[in-house]
Amino acid sequence: MDANDALKLESQFCFAVYSAAHAVMRAYRPLLEALGLTYPQYLVMLVLWEADGQTVGGIAERLMLESSTLTPLLKRLEAMGFAERRRNPENERQLIVSLTAAGWALQEKAMAIPPGILACSGRTAPELTNLREALVEVRDSFAAARAESRRIGEVGEG
Amino acid sequence: MDANDALKLESQFCFAVYSAAHAVMRAYRPLLEALGLTYPQYLVMLVLWEADGQTVGGIAERLMLESSTLTPLLKRLEAMGFAERRRNPENERQLIVSLTAAGWALQEKAMAIPPGILACSGRTAPELTNLREALVEVRDSFAAARAESRRIGEVGEG
DNA sequence: CGATAATATATCGTGTGCGATTTAATATGT
DNA sequence: ACATATTAAATCGCACACGATATATTATCG
Structure with a gap:
């Protein structure tokens, strides 16, 4: 990753997560309407x-x-x-x-919802499982980094 | 994936994306405070x-x-x-x-922000790139499924 | 040319999300 | 026991985020 490209939207992992989360929630909307949730x-x-x-x-x-x-x-x-x-x-x-x-x-x-979502994903269940596990690991790294910086007192009530 | 487990939170790909998106945004907050964004x-x-x-x-x-x-x-x-x-x-x-x-x-x-985020991720840049590419593919599948169902007219103004 | 359709943005109402603070209840220390 | 600290929810203010709708402008068709 060139430093010049670090600020490019398409190169950013975080935008991928952010936009994927929105895409996923939009897929749930019509399915959840039947439950009123x-x-x-x-x-x-x-x-x-x-x-x-x-x-x-x-x-x-x-x-x-x-x-x-x-x-x-x-x-x-x-x-x-x-x-x-x-x-x-x-x-x-x-x-x-x-x-x-x-x-x-x-x-x-x-x-009925999980099968409907699986269909929207265009992936097999094992593929999603692999991606989920990788994603959870990174998520937990972010959460741990945040907890650590708060413990140290970089932010917060001190 | 057993059908009985399909409704388990931890087995769900979508919750991983949802919670990862929040974790990522929380990591940005202290860094973006310096920019006021x-x-x-x-x-x-x-x-x-x-x-x-x-x-x-x-x-x-x-x-x-x-x-x-x-x-x-x-x-x-x-x-x-x-x-x-x-x-x-x-x-x-x-x-x-x-x-x-x-x-x-x-x-x-x-x-200064992308390096700070990379540090929080606990991953190497190539690892994040791999995960990003996989995530973008799934995201685009969800988006395409939604566009298709709207084209057909399952939802929307008809 | 004029009615109609399509397009681009704005507005409105509802539901997240979070940080900071408040309130109430329990735990702790002397 | 009693003052203090900690904990658990709730409240408040602000900023997304979307669907539905409204408004204004441009394009299209007869």
Whole structure:
């Protein structure tokens, strides 16, 4: 990579990730319309279908999102009747998010989504698996670099 | 991939892309603070540094974004003094976006960003190039599938 | 030439996302 | 026990991001 080309859009790994994320979310939109969910809402449902009754912090860690993102999103899921939010009696700081019957019923419909997405990708499942594993490694490097720089105190409250 | 596992978060390619995009943007934030730009604003600057004086539509196509996203963003770049917006005299429907002297001056500072990002990635440049190329191919498959389904008229104004 | 279609951008409403801060509850240290 | 620190969510302000629609301009067709 020539230093002169480093600022070229097409040479940038990060733009590839950024634009791929948008392309993927646009592919989900028509499929998720049948469930009445947005993509981030669908991700929360995936997390809850795997393990119901998690705290906001647990969901946030799993999805790598902040409470400031999840709080309004979870309120919408509750308003739609797919989830319930109640304080943990053991620890009143925590909020336990649980699926309703309607939330569980949605899982059936969601079964149709992964095959639809696979079709849009134009790739085989093993190809996507390989790419996913490589991507997760780089993602975790970025996350670790950020955590380290925050630990050192380059940013933050000090 | 077992059908039972298709709805598992960790098995999903799309969540890897989604979460990687967030991790990447979080890595840019401290670096871009020195320039006073957000990541999407930085992308627009990259496009204009490569070719100044593009239309909104041209920038949108390059970044795969909608005019409804770019219009307010470009107004902010103009308000910050990095870009100018003027109608094309040849075609008054079009808006030409041009860099100011301050916008060009920013390119110098931006030179420090790609090396900083490379360091956060924990990968070599060739490794990122390989991953980028694979990712762009999948992204374009998703985009093509969407364009095709819209052409057929599965969605849209019909 | 004039009605109609197509094009380019802007506007509006909704839903993420995040950093910074606030509020409330629990843990810790003396 | 009680002041202090830590933790967990929520709130606030700002900036994307998109679909749907509106507006203005240009192109097209009869």
